[in-house]
Amino acid sequence: MARIAVVAGDGIGTEVTAQARKVIEAVLPGAEFDDYDLGARFYNRTGEVLPQAIQDELALHDAILLGAIGDPSVPPGVLERGLLLKLRFDFDQYVNLRPSKLWPGTTSPLAGVKPGEIDMVVVREGVEGLYVGAGGVLHKDTPAEIATEESLNTRHGVERVVRDAFARAQRRERRHLTMVHKTNVLTKAGGLWARTFAAVAAEFPEVTTEYQHIDAASMFMVSNPQRYDVVVTDNLFGDILTDIAAAVTGGIGMAASGSVNPERKFPSTFEPVHGSAPDIAGQGIADPAAAILSASLLLEHLGHHDEARRVSEAVAAEVASRTTGTSLRTAEVGDRVAAAL
Amino acid sequence: MARIAVVAGDGIGTEVTAQARKVIEAVLPGAEFDDYDLGARFYNRTGEVLPQAIQDELALHDAILLGAIGDPSVPPGVLERGLLLKLRFDFDQYVNLRPSKLWPGTTSPLAGVKPGEIDMVVVREGVEGLYVGAGGVLHKDTPAEIATEESLNTRHGVERVVRDAFARAQRRERRHLTMVHKTNVLTKAGGLWARTFAAVAAEFPEVTTEYQHIDAASMFMVSNPQRYDVVVTDNLFGDILTDIAAAVTGGIGMAASGSVNPERKFPSTFEPVHGSAPDIAGQGIADPAAAILSASLLLEHLGHHDEARRVSEAVAAEVASRTTGTSLRTAEVGDRVAAAL
Numbered sequence: 001m002a003r004i005a006v007v008a009g010d011g012i013g014t015e016v017t018a019q020a021r022k023v024i025e026a027v028l029p030g031a032e033f034d035d036y037d038l039g040a041r042f043y044n045r046t047g048e049v050l051p052q053a054i055q056d057e058l059a060l061h062d063a064i065l066l067g068a069i070g071d072p073s074v075p076p077g078v079l080e081r082g083l084l085l086k087l088r089f090d091f092d093q094y095v096n097l098r099p100s101k102l103w104p105g106t107t108s109p110l111a112g113v114k115p116g117e118i119d120m121v122v123v124r125e126g127v128e129g130l131y132v133g134a135g136g137v138l139h140k141d142t143p144a145e146i147a148t149e150e151s152l153n154t155r156h157g158v159e160r161v162v163r164d165a166f167a168r169a170q171r172r173e174r175r176h177l178t179m180v181h182k183t184n185v186l187t188k189a190g191g192l193w194a195r196t197f198a199a200v201a202a203e204f205p206e207v208t209t210e211y212q213h214i215d216a217a218s219m220f221m222v223s224n225p226q227r228y229d230v231v232v233t234d235n236l237f238g239d240i241l242t243d244i245a246a247a248v249t250g251g252i253g254m255a256a257s258g259s260v261n262p263e264r265k266f267p268s269t270f271e272p273v274h275g276s277a278p279d280i281a282g283q284g285i286a287d288p289a290a291a292i293l294s295a296s297l298l299l300e301h302l303g304h305h306d307e308a309r310r311v312s313e314a315v316a317a318e319v320a321s322r323t324t325g326t327s328l329r330t331a332e333v334g335d336r337v338a339a340a341l
Numbered sequence: 342m343a344r345i346a347v348v349a350g351d352g353i354g355t356e357v358t359a360q361a362r363k364v365i366e367a368v369l370p371g372a373e374f375d376d377y378d379l380g381a382r383f384y385n386r387t388g389e390v391l392p393q394a395i396q397d398e399l400a401l402h403d404a405i406l407l408g409a410i411g412d413p414s415v416p417p418g419v420l421e422r423g424l425l426l427k428l429r430f431d432f433d434q435y436v437n438l439r440p441s442k443l444w445p446g447t448t449s450p451l452a453g454v455k456p457g458e459i460d461m462v463v464v465r466e467g468v469e470g471l472y473v474g475a476g477g478v479l480h481k482d483t484p485a486e487i488a489t490e491e492s493l494n495t496r497h498g499v500e501r502v503v504r505d506a507f508a509r510a511q512r513r514e515r516r517h518l519t520m521v522h523k524t525n526v527l528t529k530a531g532g533l534w535a536r537t538f539a540a541v542a543a544e545f546p547e548v549t550t551e552y553q554h555i556d557a558a559s560m561f562m563v564s565n566p567q568r569y570d571v572v573v574t575d576n577l578f579g580d581i582l583t584d585i586a587a588a589v590t591g592g593i594g595m596a597a598s599g600s601v602n603p604e605r606k607f608p609s610t611f612e613p614v615h616g617s618a619p620d621i622a623g624q625g626i627a628d629p630a631a632a633i634l635s636a637s638l639l640l641e642h643l644g645h646h647d648e649a650r651r652v653s654e655a656v657a658a659e660v661a662s663r664t665t666g667t668s669l670r671t672a673e674v675g676d677r678v679a680a681a682l
């Protein structure tokens with residue numbers, strides 16, 4: 001039976017994660033949950049972000065259900081690098097999965113774009129590129145200071161994420177895959193990505209392919225997001241593109257994500273894209289939709305395809321049934337979705 | 342008197358540049374123009390992108406008026422790197438200037454956003470960061486291949502562009518400057534940018550400041566572009582952000598740009614953001630608005646403030662007067678703008 005580590009985290013993280021867990025319990029009775037207290041409160045109390053002993057325990061789980069971490073009391077970057085990115089790297093979560101869909105009942109800021117018209121998945125590389133932390137600083141705080149950041153890319157790392165993206169595209173209706181990079185300027189990493197993409201494409205003759213520079217893709221995400229089916233790109237470009245994709249599908253309210261180790265050698269992390277939102281924490285008014293959709297990605301990853309589909313359909317139905325003007329209660333949303341299953 | 346080198350380039354580049362030149366002639370009688378044949382046609386004929394002798398001649402001008410370069414017959418990247426980027430680097434064009442305005446008569450793809458509501462300038466660093474071409478490839482085309490890209494950043498380079506952005510913000514009505522980076526992940530370059538930004542801010546007490554991560558900024562560009570006044574950011578982030586800014590202000594039809602050496606030690610290049618559009622080239626139907634607005638930036642840079650303002654107002658009036666359904670003729674737009682001056 002699935003063993004799930006729950007890192008509810010800070011702020012509204014705890015509130016929305018409770019609903020995601022409730023929904024998993026409803027659809028997968030017998031799933032086991034272990035709670036881990038990590039995040040800003042833990043850091044402020046202990047001075048540690050992720051003790052090795054806890055990480056070793058997390059490693060024994062099938063997946064990690066994460067809420068949100070962060071609080072103004074913690075210096076920016078500390079928890080992101082020490083927890084989120086550390087898990088991605090140490091657990092080799094090389095597929096960062098971010099679906100963006102304009103759901104019925106939600107509104108795009110784009111004029112005339114209707115629910116159902118946007119439906120894409122961005123497959124972002126998760127453990128290479130500019131996120132590796134390579135580089136340095138010389139003559140800090142003097143006029144002679146220089147600072148470097150190095151993007152490291154391997155054929156091994158690019159090939160496996162590109163192949164994963166092709167396989168996902170192959171399973172979808174439109175079977176279209178767009179690769180995004182900046183090959184005209186970043187010729188070295190771009191060349192590696194382009195050649196690898198072309199090589200892997202030969203294994204998937206049914207998938208149509210396209211290449212776009214990151215600047216053009218960022219523009220098309222706004223002018224014509226309907227054109228995308230699956231997108232594969234590097235770590236930093238994926239960070240940016242997925243936020244634009246979230247914006248055009250109405251913001252991060254429905255944005256789910258998974259940091260996935262496809263081989264399941266290590267646990268994968270599933271979390272809503274939104275943050276801990278300290279301003280509305282504790283009021284029971286945070287929308288748990290993105291957290292529950294992240295639970296659906298978790299179920300999918302663990303092979304519970306039918307359950308995953310039922311959960312995302314139940315969320316979609318709940319969101320579509322909302323009446324404007326009625327204020328949302330976090331627990332009620334979770335209850336309604338769980339009851340529908 | 343102003344000596345302007347004209348690099349009309351390929352496709353619609355030649356058509357729109359003729360109008361931009363016509364407008365400069367109308368507003369600045371006596372300006373001298375020298376034509377340089379560069380771009381895809383030149384490259385296909387000679388095998389060279391930018392001969393040193395031509396570059397030496399370009400260097401003797403006050404500014405370069407560029408149309409658009411590129412054609413499917415030339416491998417991607419060759420002209421971009423050999424001409425556009427080479428000029429930026431060799432002529433130390435460290436301020437890459439990109440205003441984005443939602444003009445009367447144009448339509449944003451964003452629902453409910455009205456002309457006048459978006460009015461920002463992105464000051465993109467032009468000669469550092471990931472654009473320097475540092476990095477390498479090992480074991481190319483083998484399973485062991487690695488490829489690196491290195492972002493190089495100096496206090497010297499960051500400080501001068503940040504100061505330029507502050508000075509621009511200071512001259513504008515809202516006096517607000519947003520710095521965009523990814524300090525939580527790119528801690529080395531991000532730290533340099535953040536510390537430099539804070540130091541220069543002390544010289545401009547009247548300018549209010551804000552910091553955003555590139556992913557958040559990309560989202561806000563869609564959900565709330567009205568919030569931006571002046572934005573300063575690094576080379577690659579600026580490439581991406583300015584294309585989103587162009588998208589939300591109705592596409593690249595009105596997107597002008599300048600690659601500027603503020604000290605005027607070297608000539609600055611002014612060009613529309615759009616490309617050579619081979620599909621509509623030669624038909625006389627390309628919109629020269631962005632090219633003429635780039636000429637306005639050129640005039641501004643050369644100290645002809647009044648002329649610059651008159652040109653951009655004339656373009657705005659021409660665009661606002663367009664009636665939907667009427668097909669546009671490139672030369673007529675230029676004639677109307679020139680006549681209004």
Ligand SMILES: CC(C)[C@H](C(=O)O)[C@@H](O)C(=O)O
Pocket residue numbers: 080081084085239525526556
């Ligand atoms: C918090 C931050 C390190 C992270 C990232 O940059 O990947 C976030 O923006 C995300 O997209 O998950």
Ligand SMILES: CC(C)[C@H](C(=O)O)[C@@H](O)C(=O)O
Pocket residue numbers: 184185215421422425426580
């Ligand atoms: C053509 C390309 C090299 C260039 C860039 O990346 O700077 C373009 O996208 C731009 O924004 O001017």
